[in-house]
Amino acid sequence: MLTKPAHKPKRGFTPDIIVVCLICLLPLLWLVWRFLQNDLGVNPVETLVRQLGVWGLRLLVVGLLITPVARIFKQPRLIRWRRPVGLFAFAYVALHLTSYIAVDQFFDWGRIWADIVKRPYITFGMIAFVLLIPLALTSFNAAIKRLGGVAWRNLHKLVYVIVPLGVLHYFLLVKADKTMPLVYGGIVLVLLGWRLWRWIRRKV
């Protein structure tokens, strides 16, 4: 088509993106509401820290799910949802860490540092969080342009390491019943397996 396209590709906060943001915000609002209502159970601090972590992991998994769904169902517009979902995942993980530092440990830096170095599950969780930071910092258009599409895409492949680290963090923390971490692990395995399979198919 040489004439002006009938529909310019939409950018920014289109209605679907706003809806995605609102949905991502719901668990947080729900948690804050329950916290204020004193409805987070017998051990509210633990519930708060755990729920923030679990929602961070859930959104990371949803973020990994978007590309396969968009490709399989031929809905390329869905790709745009990755950014809000990914940024919200980062926000939940950051709040998870903040609640651990500020509410659970009450800024006892000595103990926190000892935890990070000595407790494998906290070590892996911290690595995952640190690796998320560059991804969050480069999640705006100017950064993508500056890095160039290829470099940006390669950088964001870090998420293939981050999500398994998050699952490992969860797995190592659970005492006896590993069902839930294994469920997350299984889903992540399928989502990463799909990418591997496509990559191999392209190579041969």
Place this chain on the structure above:
Amino acid sequence: MLIRHAPDLTENDVTPKETYLRRREIMAMGIGAGLSALAGGAQAAQLTGKLSGKKTFWTNEAQTPREAVTTYNNFYEFGTDKSEPAKYAAALTTRPWTIKLDGKAAKPQTVDIETLLKGALEERIYRLRCVEGWSMVIPWIGIPLADVIKRAEPTADAKYVAFESLARPKEMRGVRSPVLHWPYVEGLRIDEAMNSLAFLAVGLYGDLLPNQNGAPIRLVVPWKYGFKSIKSIVRISFTNKQPSTSWNLSAPDEYGFYSNVNPTVDHPRWSQATERRIGEFRRRDTLMFNGYGDNVAHLYKGMDLQKYY
């Protein structure tokens, strides 16, 4: 509007299971006590009238609200989530109930729970420290473990005491999956078991033990992590070798036989230096032997507690 009868519903269908099970429990206690319990509204003070009044083991620390004590439980026989025992333990039938005392003893025997309930009961307020890093203060009612052990007259060969919980898959949904070794087993050295702190609880907060807290009878060893305080006991055996314990079988490097509360020996996956007292916001320092060193430290004299964790 169409109003119709519901002849397909029986009394059975409209009585909540909890109510129905409580009714049984109340009957078991004797009609008189049952009626007064009913008259008193919910389940007020079923056992307080029977207490000896001894205040040997007491603390003035704030008691953890009953609501928390009865809804935040690790009782994997009813599920691994701490809210699950309160939801599903009502399915457990706690009568008839007997405890088998066997092994290296002169008078092995089977004791009926009713016999124990008829004897002298005392109230003790103990701190409970969970290996997960939280703690509570609970007013238990029960009898010294030593009193029950003496009934069986353990022989000189009895170096250890092995405990076994009920494992009844029909009523305990958690037992249907192999998350832990079933039946749940625990153990103590005989001198630990004979220590005056070791207690068999049949009640808390003045009432019979709620099922989720280990009805009808459970161990309370407050200087050890909570998982040592085995619930719903059906068997106590005297042995000459160290008995296996469910958590030790599940993760030997994480849960030792002794499992004394010790802030200087970390769980491999988390620190044990601090704990959160349920109901409090800030963590507090964990005390050696959960603050019961005066009573029990002598039991471990000369032992390397890093090794015998």
